[in-house]
Amino acid sequence: MGILVIAEHDGAEVKPHTLNTVAAAQAAGGDITVAVIGSGCKAAADAAAKIAGVSKVLVADSAEYDNQMAEAVAPAIVKMADGYDAVMAPANTFGKNVMPRVAALMDVQQISEVSAVLGDKTYERPIYAGNAIATVKSVEQVDVLTVRMTSFDAVAAEGGSAAIEEVGGTGGQDLSSYVGQSVTESDRPELTSAKIVISGGRGMQSGDNFAMLERVADKLGAAVGASRAAVDAGFVPNDYQVGQTGKVVAPDLYIAVGISGAIQHLAGMKDSKVIVAINKDDEAPIFQVADYGLVADLFEAVPALEAELG
Amino acid sequence: MKVLVPVKRVVDYNVKIRVKADQTGVETANVKMSMNPFDEIAVEQAVRMKEAGQAEEVIAVSIGPQQSQETIRTALAMGADRGILVQHDGEVEPLAVAKILKAVAEAEGPGVVLCGKQAIDDDANQTAQMLSALLGWPQATFVSKLEIGDGEATATREVDGGLETIKVKLPAVCSVDLRLNEPRYASLPNIMKAKKKPIDTKTPADLGVDPTPRLQTVKVVEPPPRQAGVKVADVAELVAKLRNEAKVIG
Numbered sequence: 001m002g003i004l005v006i007a008e009h010d011g012a013e014v015k016p017h018t019l020n021t022v023a024a025a026q027a028a029g030g031d032i033t034v035a036v037i038g039s040g041c042k043a044a045a046d047a048a049a050k051i052a053g054v055s056k057v058l059v060a061d062s063a064e065y066d067n068q069m070a071e072a073v074a075p076a077i078v079k080m081a082d083g084y085d086a087v088m089a090p091a092n093t094f095g096k097n098v099m100p101r102v103a104a105l106m107d108v109q110q111i112s113e114v115s116a117v118l119g120d121k122t123y124e125r126p127i128y129a130g131n132a133i134a135t136v137k138s139v140e141q142v143d144v145l146t147v148r149m150t151s152f153d154a155v156a157a158e159g160g161s162a163a164i165e166e167v168g169g170t171g172g173q174d175l176s177s178y179v180g181q182s183v184t185e186s187d188r189p190e191l192t193s194a195k196i197v198i199s200g201g202r203g204m205q206s207g208d209n210f211a212m213l214e215r216v217a218d219k220l221g222a223a224v225g226a227s228r229a230a231v232d233a234g235f236v237p238n239d240y241q242v243g244q245t246g247k248v249v250a251p252d253l254y255i256a257v258g259i260s261g262a263i264q265h266l267a268g269m270k271d272s273k274v275i276v277a278i279n280k281d282d283e284a285p286i287f288q289v290a291d292y293g294l295v296a297d298l299f300e301a302v303p304a305l306e307a308e309l310g
Numbered sequence: 311m312k313v314l315v316p317v318k319r320v321v322d323y324n325v326k327i328r329v330k331a332d333q334t335g336v337e338t339a340n341v342k343m344s345m346n347p348f349d350e351i352a353v354e355q356a357v358r359m360k361e362a363g364q365a366e367e368v369i370a371v372s373i374g375p376q377q378s379q380e381t382i383r384t385a386l387a388m389g390a391d392r393g394i395l396v397q398h399d400g401e402v403e404p405l406a407v408a409k410i411l412k413a414v415a416e417a418e419g420p421g422v423v424l425c426g427k428q429a430i431d432d433d434a435n436q437t438a439q440m441l442s443a444l445l446g447w448p449q450a451t452f453v454s455k456l457e458i459g460d461g462e463a464t465a466t467r468e469v470d471g472g473l474e475t476i477k478v479k480l481p482a483v484c485s486v487d488l489r490l491n492e493p494r495y496a497s498l499p500n501i502m503k504a505k506k507k508p509i510d511t512k513t514p515a516d517l518g519v520d521p522t523p524r525l526q527t528v529k530v531v532e533p534p535p536r537q538a539g540v541k542v543a544d545v546a547e548l549v550a551k552l553r554n555e556a557k558v559i560g
């Protein structure tokens with residue numbers, strides 16, 4: 001009995017969202033096992049064994065898990081899940097892609113984006129873009145969950161010394177294959193784990209103008225995000241999008257610049273500790289959630305902000 | 311080939327929802343309902359495939375109450391050829407939806423099933439992945455670009471780090487993301503034409519599926535409201551407050 005956490009990793013390292021997921025598993029109680037599934041992922045398994053609070057690491061290191069295609073990885077998770085109370089993965093594009101496939105193979109109704117673990121197989125999750133919070137109780141043998149990372153503080157990446165157990169592969173598949181990726185390179189902190197986020201919307205008018213936000217971000221050690229409108233307009237890449245269908249962030253400080261505050265955007269940032277809005281329209285809905293609102297033209301306010309930060 | 315497009319009737323994305331006083335769910339009576347925005351993108355993609363000669367027939371299927379017919383009509387007005395309504399009052403969870411769609415897919419034999427990546431009511435993001443698992447087909451999720459080739463499709467996926475490209479064998483299940491296309495508005499003549507297109511009605515039982523929910527909803531509540539804050543006069547006051555009052559910057 002216990003919880004099986006599916007690690008997100010790149011072969012060498014375990015990704016930070018795994019640590020939030022382990023925290024959710026701790027809230028559920030019981031022994032925690034971390035599953036590392038990949039091709040050439042021994043180093044990631046070693047890293048997983050050091051995570052605080054983890055008692056066992058199951059590693060399936062086999063060629064069929066190259067690039068972690070859902071068609072190959074899901075059967076491996078199903079095999080490992082036997083006997084656990086729950087299987088959890090982060091509710092990011094990794095977990096969202098693979099976990100429903102696992103749930104269906106197990107004939108389990110998954111619970112997505114769990115934001116609180118209440119015990120007794122009962123969980124909270126946001127619905128309707130976070131405008132309602134549902135409490136649901138599972139009656140499944142094994143609960144299959146994705147976990148909203150911002151709702152659980154990451155456990156320490158070091159301090160544990162779990163036993164590592166190797167398990168065999170589950171066989172190749174020829175349904176899907178990996179072609180390539182185009183990754184947005186940045187020296188700034190990752191959007192979902194940054195302490196400060198500064199986001200731009202349609203009001204930024206162009207991709208070039210995002211350089212203004214980047215300069216402020218660099219002074220604050222912040223990540224840069226965006227509204228859907230800014231992404232759709234091609235100002236910034238898709239992975240900048242904050243919101244119902246983008247990333248969910250909850251930093252100490254969120255600065256929304258030229259963003260109106262549509263519910264779909266608020267869904268991704270309204271749990272931030274302090275929210276600042278800079279908008280020239282004093283009726284913009286973003287001011288209803290902002291702790292500090294500045295009604296101003298962003299093309300004056302943002303350079304002034306950069307200067308004021310010294 | 312045929313393209314199957316599941317379409318869900320949901321509370322319109324512009325509506326500010328209200329939680330029911332008895333905490334059993336969200337008020338949907340007398341509220342504007344529309345097709346789930348992601349499903350519109352899926353319908354648009356299917357119709358474009360037909361226009362490009364890649365698909366012969368586009369079938370829209372909806373699972374829900376009688377009024378889901380309207381959602382199917384919207385898809386027909388956008389260019390889908392016929393509809394299937396699997397009628398059921400009350401909630402149908404993603405796993406049951408996937409089982410119903412599996413039965414429909416087995417009867418129809420589509421080359422591609424195009425789903426929206428999530429429904430904006432339950433925000434579950436599960437159906438496409440579950441359906442492909444049940445069918446034993448490949449999945450391409452969160453797709454922002456889709457090219458149909460000979461017996462396979464190349465899909466660009468929106469992932470946390472940027473974009474990822476994969477190939478899937480056909481038949482396959484895809485879940486579409488916002489930037490795949492911009493859905494058209496149905497023209498008045500097409501809305502009239504859609505009224506004559508056939509819609510077949512079935513029940514979950516006809517398809518051998520029991521749609522009884524598996525999860526128990528204990529309660530549905532509003533999130534704690536966020537208190538509106540203050541307006542600051544200028545950037546200097548803003549920075550001073552962030553430093554001295556909120557203490558979130560150094």
Ligand SMILES: Cc1cc2nc3c(=O)[nH]c(=O)nc-3n(C[C@H](O)[C@H](O)[C@H](O)COP(=O)(O)OP(=O)(O)OC[C@H]3O[C@@H](n4cnc5c(N)ncnc54)[C@H](O)[C@@H]3O)c2cc1C
Binds near residue numbers: 247259262278297298
């Ligand atoms: C299914 C669905 C999912 C969605 N998911 C998301 C999501 O995940 N994330 C998301 O963000 N949106 C999402 N949206 C879109 C959302 O509804 C809004 O359309 C979007 O958030 C608007 O972006 P915006 O605030 O940048 O643009 P707008 O609403 O156009 O607002 C621009 C703001 O900039 C201000 N402005 C303009 N010029 C200046 C200036 N010079 N100085 C100061 N202020 C200025 C204006 O006053 C205005 O308030 C979704 C929509 C749908 C239907």
